[in-house]
Amino acid sequence: MNYKPIESYGVIGDLHTVALVGMDGSIDWCCLPHFDSPSVFASILDSQRGGFFKIAAVCPVGVQRHKQMYLPDTNVLVTRFLSEQGVGEVVDFMPIHDPPNGTKTHQIVRVVRGIRGTLRFRLECRPAFDFGRRPHTVALDPRGVVFEAADIKFSLISRFPLHIDGDGVLCEFDLAPNQSATFILRQVQTGQDGLFETRLEGEAALHRTVEYWRNWLSHCTYQGRWREMVHRSALVLKLLTFAPTGAIVAAPTTSLPEEIGGVRNWDYRYTWIRDAAFTVYAFLRLGFKEEARQFMHWLSARFSEGAKSGPLQIMYGIDGRHDLHEEELTHLDGYMGSRPVRIGNGAAEQLQLDIYGEVMDSIYLYDKYVDRISYDTWTHIRSMMDWLIQNWNRPDEGIWEVRGGQQHFVYSKLQCWVALDRTIRLAQKHSLPLDHSRFITERDRIYESIMTDGWHAGHESFVQHYGSEAVDAANLIMPLVFFISPTDPRMLGTLDRIIDELVSDSLVYRYGIGKAAHDGLAGEEGTFNMCTFWLVEALSRAGRLDEARFIFEKMLTYANHLGLYAEETGPTGEALGNYPQAFTHMGLISAAVNLDRRLGEGA
Amino acid sequence: MIADEPPFNRTDYREMATDDPCAHVYLDKPIEHWLRYLEHPDPLHRRLGAHALSVIGPEGGSKAVDALTAALNDSKSFVRVWAAAALAHVDPSQRRALETLMAGLEDPQSFVRSLSAWQLGRLGPTLPGVEAAVPTLLELLQDGDPSVRVEAEIALKTIQVDHPRVRNS
Numbered sequence: 001m002n003y004k005p006i007e008s009y010g011v012i013g014d015l016h017t018v019a020l021v022g023m024d025g026s027i028d029w030c031c032l033p034h035f036d037s038p039s040v041f042a043s044i045l046d047s048q049r050g051g052f053f054k055i056a057a058v059c060p061v062g063v064q065r066h067k068q069m070y071l072p073d074t075n076v077l078v079t080r081f082l083s084e085q086g087v088g089e090v091v092d093f094m095p096i097h098d099p100p101n102g103t104k105t106h107q108i109v110r111v112v113r114g115i116r117g118t119l120r121f122r123l124e125c126r127p128a129f130d131f132g133r134r135p136h137t138v139a140l141d142p143r144g145v146v147f148e149a150a151d152i153k154f155s156l157i158s159r160f161p162l163h164i165d166g167d168g169v170l171c172e173f174d175l176a177p178n179q180s181a182t183f184i185l186r187q188v189q190t191g192q193d194g195l196f197e198t199r200l201e202g203e204a205a206l207h208r209t210v211e212y213w214r215n216w217l218s219h220c221t222y223q224g225r226w227r228e229m230v231h232r233s234a235l236v237l238k239l240l241t242f243a244p245t246g247a248i249v250a251a252p253t254t255s256l257p258e259e260i261g262g263v264r265n266w267d268y269r270y271t272w273i274r275d276a277a278f279t280v281y282a283f284l285r286l287g288f289k290e291e292a293r294q295f296m297h298w299l300s301a302r303f304s305e306g307a308k309s310g311p312l313q314i315m316y317g318i319d320g321r322h323d324l325h326e327e328e329l330t331h332l333d334g335y336m337g338s339r340p341v342r343i344g345n346g347a348a349e350q351l352q353l354d355i356y357g358e359v360m361d362s363i364y365l366y367d368k369y370v371d372r373i374s375y376d377t378w379t380h381i382r383s384m385m386d387w388l389i390q391n392w393n394r395p396d397e398g399i400w401e402v403r404g405g406q407q408h409f410v411y412s413k414l415q416c417w418v419a420l421d422r423t424i425r426l427a428q429k430h431s432l433p434l435d436h437s438r439f440i441t442e443r444d445r446i447y448e449s450i451m452t453d454g455w456h457a458g459h460e461s462f463v464q465h466y467g468s469e470a471v472d473a474a475n476l477i478m479p480l481v482f483f484i485s486p487t488d489p490r491m492l493g494t495l496d497r498i499i500d501e502l503v504s505d506s507l508v509y510r511y512g513i514g515k516a517a518h519d520g521l522a523g524e525e526g527t528f529n530m531c532t533f534w535l536v537e538a539l540s541r542a543g544r545l546d547e548a549r550f551i552f553e554k555m556l557t558y559a560n561h562l563g564l565y566a567e568e569t570g571p572t573g574e575a576l577g578n579y580p581q582a583f584t585h586m587g588l589i590s591a592a593v594n595l596d597r598r599l600g601e602g603a
Numbered sequence: 604m605i606a607d608e609p610p611f612n613r614t615d616y617r618e619m620a621t622d623d624p625c626a627h628v629y630l631d632k633p634i635e636h637w638l639r640y641l642e643h644p645d646p647l648h649r650r651l652g653a654h655a656l657s658v659i660g661p662e663g664g665s666k667a668v669d670a671l672t673a674a675l676n677d678s679k680s681f682v683r684v685w686a687a688a689a690l691a692h693v694d695p696s697q698r699r700a701l702e703t704l705m706a707g708l709e710d711p712q713s714f715v716r717s718l719s720a721w722q723l724g725r726l727g728p729t730l731p732g733v734e735a736a737v738p739t740l741l742e743l744l745q746d747g748d749p750s751v752r753v754e755a756e757i758a759l760k761t762i763q764v765d766h767p768r769v770r771n772s
Contacts (some may be wrong), residue, residue, distance in 0.1 A: 120658075140645070159718075159721070161650050161654045164652075172629060172658055176725075178761075199630050199721075199750070200753055250660065568663070
């Protein structure tokens with residue numbers, strides 16, 4: 001086994017998919033052409049069978065150091081190799097747009113540069129289509145080489161001759177200072193032109209791509225503290241959007257484990273209503289209205305479709321499909337032996353009542369900051385809320401998607417309250433038709449239900465689910481959605497209990513394993529980064545600014561060298577779970593914006 | 604297809620090699636492997652053979668010089684250019700290498716002109732007599748193909764030619 005730490009990867013993408021690039025210059029994860037397509041490179045999930053594309057400086061003697069950075073304000077990644085022989089770089093990116101006379105292609109461009117001394121570089125490209133399940137041929141081509149499987153074809157275009165080695169290709173070449181070599185991996189489509197030179201193509205694409213990202217980020221309105229981290233999180237969130245539909249994936253990977261060697265390995269390459277709604281909030285906080293508009297358009301299309309568990313499904317494919325059939329890829333080793341590797345997600349059919357609150361909160365914000373909602377959208381909302389009024393009092397799988405049995409989760413009830421509350425506010429704001437009395441009565445019933453059944457007097461805290469004594473970090477969001485004052489004694493009691501029982505070295509576990517409703521699986525898990533950022537917000541709103549700031553700044557040290565986060569952080573600071581994760585980066589943005597505001601100017 | 608050669612005892616080369624563990628081999632295969640590539644019926648394999656010898660460099664010795672010199676007469680112009688560039692790496696004193704590269708600058712195929720300019724740019728002032736290519740490179744700044752123009756421009760910069768077009772780029 002030869003696996004790199006999850007946090008050693010940078011990410012590039014083209015708003016259709018991404019690639020993970022290790023600090024050693026190896027692309028170990030990429031699904032093409034879309035996020036949820038079968039993989040082309042997946043050695044992060046099986047170092048022998050998964051496939052990779054590596055370009056790195058060869059260092060026959062002495063120590064070699066690797067570093068990575070992004071070109072400022074972009075998602076163009078630079079991997080650097082430093083040794084006694086010299087210094088070289090590999091610039092990686094996926095072009096967003098095509099040249100005016102071309103058709104949309106999906107490609108990875110890798111520009112190798114000599115900086116100091118003469119360095120030898122080695123290229124090794126070994127695709128493994130469809131998670132290593134589909135064999136392929138390799139054939140030399142005047143432009144480089146062509147990899148072809150049953151219904152998919154890729155060219156690796158190279159000025160330097162490539163040598164076929166088994167199912168892949170190899171090449172070595174020397175670069176002196178100021179010399180460069182460009183390699184383009186491109187999906188072959190009919191009608192594409194023949195010979196062309198990679199230098200011009202690559203330079204033009206690099207220029208367009210840098211311009212795109214800088215222009216996009218220039219619309220960010222945030223001017224506060226930690227701006228570079230907020231910008232990097234915004235750039236990551238944008239990378240996780242699927243441009244053709246406006247959908248936002250939870251993460252672009254599958255099966256990166258929540259525990260090394262464990263079984264909590266899930267496919268996140270889909271759109272969770274919850275995650276996407278929170279992400280819309282983050283985009284709006286930073287002034288990115290178009291992303292919110294596109295997501296709302298995608299979401300609106302779901303309103304009329306219905307689902308087995310209610311008006312909405314908890315997650316969909318990026319194209320809006322409902323069926324996300326889960327299967328195990330038993331032939332793959334899994335990241336550091338973490339099996340099984342799964343594609344698809346069986347949680348799609350779970351009942352998670354909280355999604356209606358997250359949807360309504362994002363619709364409310366959209367209406368406030370972007371466009372007034374249409375009457376047709378309002379009728380769908382009313383219909384959804386009618387269903388919610390009939391069903392909010394059911395047990396469900398909750399935000400953590402437990403597979404160990406449904407419960408009356410407090411977080412679910414909380415978000416049901418949010419759903420009805422935002423509906424009432426929208427109706428009042430625009431004088432929209434609504435049975436106000438019925439909605440207010442039901443909203444208040446939920447409120448009292450939480451205060452009665454979701455509260456444990458002995459522990460002086462809200463609990464995870466009715467009848468439980470365990471605490472859950474999800475309840476940190478209570479003041480953030482204006483359910484309760486951040487300084488209400490009940491909220492302060494809950495806050496203190498969470499800090500006491502679920503926080504270790506400033507990092508927050510979502511619940512206590514073995515004490516609370518569990519996900520039905522054995523093993524441990526890391527701390528949830530999203531929960532840590534929620535703690536920061538809850539503390540800052542409670543006026544405990546020193547604590548909030550300390551935890552926030554400590555949390556920033558858990559980002560990787562590029563400012564990226566996975567879903568979880570392990571006890572020794574390692575990244576765990578799928579990566580990078582939208583939910584976490586959304587949490588960072590929200591925490592930074594709110595903490596900065598409360599610290600005020602000059603603090 | 605190149606027939607599999609008998610198992611190669613890397614220790615033999617280690618005894619002859621310099622301190623550089625990359626000497627005498629390319630992609631972990633010895634020079635003899637790549638010399639046979641220069642005789643392959645497929646020009647793409649011949650191109651690869653030339654490149655391999657270029658990377659191995661002067662360590663390839665007289666065997667490489669002889670094989671690459673013969674390849675300067677290849678039926679394919681782009682193979683001739685690759686062979687010339689490799690020969691220049693192996694033994695820069697070989698005048699025919701420069702002559703073949705200069706001939707490539709005037710090839711009717713734009714990708715060969717671009718390739719020749721690119722190779723001259725990579726060799727730069729280390730190639731004795733490279734100044735002789737400057738007039739043709741200057742003409743290529745007006746070539747109809749953008750790739751040819753940009754490679755000519757870069758080559759002229761590398762050779763450190765003082766020209767307005769090169770100066771202002």
